[in-house]
Amino acid sequence: MERRSEVVYKSVCENADGKLLSKKEDEPQRRNRTFLYLSAVIANLFMFSISTLSSWSSSAIEKLTANSSDINPLGEPITAVQESWIASLLPLGAVVGPLLSGKLCDTLGRKKTLLIMAVPNIISLLTICYARSITIFYICRFINGLITGMAFAITPVYLSEISEVNNRGAISTLQGIFMNAGVLFSFLLGPLCSLKLLTFLCALPAILFIILFGIFIPETPVFLVSVHKEDKAKEALKKLRMTKNVNDEFKGILSSFQASNQKEQGALEVFKDVGSRKALIIIIGLMFTCQCSGVNPVVSYLDTIFKESGSTLPLYFLTNAVGVIQIVGNCISVALIEKLGRKILILTSTVGVLMTEITLAVYFYLKHVQQYNMDGMSWLPVTSTITFIFFISLGLSQLPFTVMGEIFPHSTKAFGSALGCCSGSVFAFAVTFLFRVFMNLYGLAFCFSLTSCFVFCGMLFIYFVLPETKGKSESEIQRMLIK
Template identity: 40%
Template sequence: METDFSNEKYYNKLKEVVYIPPSEEDNKPQLLQLENNNKYKDSYFLYLSAFTADLVAFATGCHMAWCSPALAKLQETDPNVNPLGEAVSSIQESWIASLVSLGAAVGPLFIGKLADNLGRKKTLILLSLPMLVAFITLAFSNNITLFYVARFVGGLGVGSSFAILPMYLGEITENHNRGKFGCIMAVFITLGILYPFVVGPLVSLRLFSFSCAIPLMLFLIFFSLFIPESPIFLISNNCSEEAKEALMKLRSKSSSQVENELSAIAKEIEKDKDKKGGIGDLLIVPNLRRGFTVSVGLVALQQFAGINAVQSFMGQIFDASGSEMSTYMSTNLVGVIQVVATFLTSVTVEKLGRKFLLLVSSIGSCAAILILGLYFYLKKSEIYNVDSLFWLPVVSLMIYIVCFNVGLGPLPWAIMGEIFPPNVKSVASALTAFFCFFTSFGVTLGFPILANHLGMAECFWMFGVCCILGSFFVYFVVPETKGKTLSEIQQLLSKN
């Protein structure tokens, strides 16, 4: 049975970008730490700093999933429920859902250079402002044009956060824990996605939108007052004393105990201090070109793995199973599974490695989505009675969600944060984020058209083929970066 994409109910199920996730991580030059990893113990202040910064990631997730409960309310005609006073059309819903992705594609193009000029901390504060303004506008708006503007402006901050937040987290962490803290960022994103699923349907649109702004308010207060700038940025700008103080806080160590790490950072930065770095270097210098290929290839795989399509059809998948579970409960169940799977990645990534988890993720996602496509093909063609397979779509969906979130969701951003030296990190991160969200915008708008012409099953199979190709890409092109220094990673990237 073909999906009617002119039906407004379809757009109610549309949830724009859910990942970008993920997923992201640490943009830190893996310059640090010279001792045995088993002796490391992360300081409480490092966790506090990362968690405070990750409030931006939580807000990013809220922006991504805001449409899920909001569009249902905007379809009502009761002015007490819908501030517009009349139900939105399918076209209006489509623009409200997708404009955040368009803004997210544009934002990184302008924010990347600011991270080098203003610093990671000030840039994070700056990019949180459009997200905050967007939520407040959505809370008090009664005009469709303001909804459009708010979604686009919020998207500017969303895309920028994927370029800058992994950079900051990477630069305050160390070789032995950068993967973990990068994946914790993805945990906050999935928590931010879950929040609208749980709270949005239970309260008014105004209260829901305003509540999404509260984490950003807390971020602006506590991050501004208590959390230090990246030590790597400070050393790059000849602020050695400030860098030492920041490192002492982050490691909870004395001045003499951070000397070795400071020296290691300074030594790595010294190598590239005369290299300005730009787009040309990413395309010409062999190790940078391969690193850029890895970074862009992974976010492309993330988008073409089909996460947006699966979540758009989540209601239909549950309906096909004959389950009596409500849409509210089923959506929340998937949201919880995303959080748990991403959390498991954060606690295993430093043991199992990035490459292994990416391979498990892409192969598992491939198998699950191919089976999901097979079910809908058999159901449409009626060549086999699928009544006895009522459980198959839900099981396939759950396996897909778990597999996607143990690798493809969080790890592309984590690896992006590891493979670029400081002189090209900002431009590489910005271009990767731009490519990711631009691709997401295209997939979100293009998928309904393809599904209408080819069929839902065939589109799921296309996503499965992309996962297969992605597995080969991960195996042959993506290096294992677990526990390696920046120099070691650059050596790996320089090999043919």
């Protein structure tokens, strides 16, 4: 006879053998996860703030090239070379940032490192508000890039370590929503605000983050256990789960840490340990596929792509439509990730990106190389570009960070994540720089043909190499990797 009133709960923790533990029968009600999700939202306020800086340069460069001193705080228009530096110093700093985060993350903790990072980020933004020298802009943009790279390495670790197995994917994917919301924030307000006001508004979420995250949100129980603060770890776990009954989960964290702690510690362990080494290869492969799809240059050069398409739709409308589509794709990803899993979503995303890029390559080949009259098809590249943005937001742009937070063991998670983010930043910088060069030399048809080849290789890599981590504990994931 069916018992309709019974609620079955599957715990997130594991025993010493790596098996998931079931919730105690004397606690039939589902746990209240309000504070857990609130913690994830507040942690992502910082990601929102640094993501505004990606699209900040679009509006900033427009204002810095103006002749009017009322618009341009520098008093005279900047040159094309100075434009390039302002745009590229952020990703250049992001190459170095992750390398600084690993040791800090393991020494100071995830929470303290994130809070410390927010301070120079805010200072650099407030400095830009009153800057009258292009050199100051350069220095501040590079600092922002350093912080961005560090945040990309540490935030996924924090989110993964506070979450449960059955909601780890959804919580980690929230990062993508906040990042794309930050990009849209600057796109929407940039044309409407002065440079000073826009920059100040970009700093506000980081200020709010320091206040809320610093006062109300705990350190991860996993880190506290790693520094032998078991009592504080248990209190943090009780706060995150909003229940006092966390004994089983806490034992699971202890046993997982003890198993991981038996391995040699240190940065080089990520290369020596078989599971960590394979995890690093997987993350680098995912970062390669994402960045070599050309997502950054496509977003950066949206105006050029839309103009080349012959579309008559307003650029402001198209740009903001892209921002909205990014958020829609991320929201769908959050809704589906615990149902379909990481691999299926990433693979679906990659196939969609490949199809849209092939379409763009064929269109621009027919228009520019074969000189066909494509006036009646001007809607095709616009639709394909927006579809490209949707598919890459569905998985390929954000889920690599979710996988990164899950796939490394505790002993190598900080440094492994740092190396993964560093590789992504290197790919992003190289592709963004070369895309513009190739676009000028060979045209958009060549650019999209090249990125299509990269994505095809990435699709094969994902299909044959990427394991599914949905619902699996750290021990189970590591056993998969060393097979």
